[in-house]
Amino acid sequence: MDNDAAIRQAARWICDADGLLVTAGAGMGVDSGLPDFRGADGFWRTYPALRHYGYSFEDMANPSGFASNPSLSWGFYGHRLALYRATVPHAGFGILCAWASVMKQGAFVFTSNVDGQFQKAGFDAERIVECHGTIHRLQCVDACTDETWPADDFSPIVDEASCLLENEMPMCPYCNGLARPNILMFGDWNWVDGNAERQKSRLSKWLKSVKRLVVVEIGAGRALPTVRRFSECHGPRVIRINPREYWIPPDKGLGISGGASGVIELLDNAKKRMGT
Template sequence: MSELARAAELLDGAGALLICAGAGMGVDSGLPDFRGGEGFWRAYPPYARLGLRFEELADPRHFAEDPELAWGFYGHRLSLYRKTVPHDGFRLLLDLAPPGGTRVFTSNVDGQFQAAGFAHVAEAHGSIHHLQCLSGCTSDIWPADINVEIDEETMRAVPPLPSCPRCGGLARPNILMFGDYDWVPHRSQAQLDELTAWRRTARDLVVVELGAGQAVPTVRRYSELASAATGALIRINPREPEIRHNRGISIPAGALETLTALLA
């Protein structure tokens, strides 16, 4: 039996479904692939001219030292994610609807699962669609009901920049960035707590992991932990499909292509 057929059979008998998704899930929706400097720079040529990589820009210190640079990067992404239509693979996953329900665990901050209609999404690294105060005057998290004007030549934000409604100071996205000690986690923690409680009662759980690489292994580790007892893991990844100890089904292909074939 092929890996695809084994995965289809596993899904057919699923009592509950956990979807674990990394950045590769959004590629079929037209979102840029940030894997490596070259992929990031193809999406954002101004940063190539400056020699700035994704990891360097996704640093919270820029909000204090150069807020126009910081909000140029995150403001552009916020606009991009708002305009992006989730690809048909999201609908295919929704259509599975096992009796025990579906949950999502993702490191993505783009809000694509919510836009596709998923009701229960645990965003491990936060959301670009929510803000927090840079100075920490409050632990409140509020929706990013803002529009940030961007100079497309320099990729810098044009003031006024998003501000905190309590102190009037600068606001930042409620996203866990690299080397970030000031992220306010309680919104994401509440989502994770709900997911943990659901997992305790889920029966015949099948885990589908999509587009999660090893560079930031948050999603891969979670999917392996969630499926450790049964090995009911389907890992879909065109470049890094391997599963430790062969505890699961490995499919070396993209998300939309594989989901279409599985659900056929």
């Protein structure tokens, strides 16, 4: 199926649906100006200091750094926190919200992104699953408690030349030890997953209420296939949007080549031509 035919079929599915499940990977944020960490070069373009140190994304997204070099780990995550706070979600988010507003059961989001962009764009925070956690909440490095708390009071100051945090690091209010983002990292045995599990429970309940589900998957790659696998579990009407890795088994859905904002706009225009 070529792209034009796929867009027409996908628009028909969206028009017919009574519930929208948005599943999203890192590619969802690229059109908002967020960096693409695909490969070492993409990562190092954003963090040239880490090229100098020889650190990869996998090295930095690792809880061991908070023990060996906490100022560098918090420099990396603090920069990301400030960036995500300043980012304005692209127009595609609003279009998805508009589609959901006329569906009987509305929308739910399942995302591996930790940036909080769906909440900022107006999606109901109670209808979002952040399967890898969120940078906007903190937890104890040693997981002394199952509690997490908002990062609102932490305003990181980062020296971009060295990627080191210059102000005080956030501390755990329960044990006075170091705090870290409530994000699932590589080799992470101390991630506090209670919030994500509660989110998944709400999603499971919502799915039971939907009779004609459509899944719009955006920017989810094969390198970490959590989102892709989740989408395919909820076929057969999965619309996979991806500039390169858009293939999907035909019994699960259809693939559309392109970026998030552009394809969502094409789908919206196709819907309007159908009179919905």
